[in-house]
Amino acid sequence: MAEQTREVLAVVRRTGRPPGVYRLRDVLLDYQLTRDTPATRELAALLAPLDDELIHTLRVHLSTELTRRRTAALLHVHPNTVDNRLRRVAALTGLDPSTPSHLALITAALALTSR
Template identity: 60%
Template sequence: MPRPYLVARLAAACRVPLTAALTESAVADLPEQVRQAKEVLDVARWFGKGPGVYLLPDVLVEYQLTRPTAATPALAALLDPLDGHPELLATLETHLALGRARRRTAEALHLHPNTVDYRLRKAAGLTGLDPSDDAHLQRIAAALAARKASGQARAVQPG
């Protein structure tokens, strides 16, 4: 399915960035596809995707990670030690959303890069999950996704 030109034209006409999700469906499958399009849009917003048009293939991993399973509460709980430290959680989320780029994270949060390092070390100390350790990244990403799916986390704004 081609990316629709209509969304770009609407965004230009309204002079605002638009984010949309699309699916393709037979009439009989319409209710299910409407539900899926809403979920794709939610996932795109939760993960700070910029304005544009999103299809399920654009957010496959994030979509799957946000589906409730028996593991979801346990994954979300991995970051519970950060609940009293919203600045640490925001730094961790932003750092991962920006590809673990220290300077970009600092710029996005209006912080000194050393403050980013301090916050990430503090988050690692509280959770036992170090974002600089490649072996911990999947677990951190899954925990963030589980928290987003359960409404415990804010949407990351791309920087």
């Protein structure tokens, strides 16, 4: 149980969740995605072309449930800047954060990156 608690804490930190009490059921998908499988490296590499600013923008955008104005407020930028960054993500990775199937891959890849 202690090992699982450490792993849940690592997932919470890696995914940028706010402070709080978390159980395994609170992070099920991210927890599962961080298990080592043959696809793990390839999935994590999807975001390799992105710099820390774009990774952070994605994390914040996901934490706001894709609300561009809230994302902009949290990043202290104009909403158009958020749009520009998301377009750069798409251009660099081929994954458009506004497309549900791409968003699932982005979310999974973010769970695997420590940036």
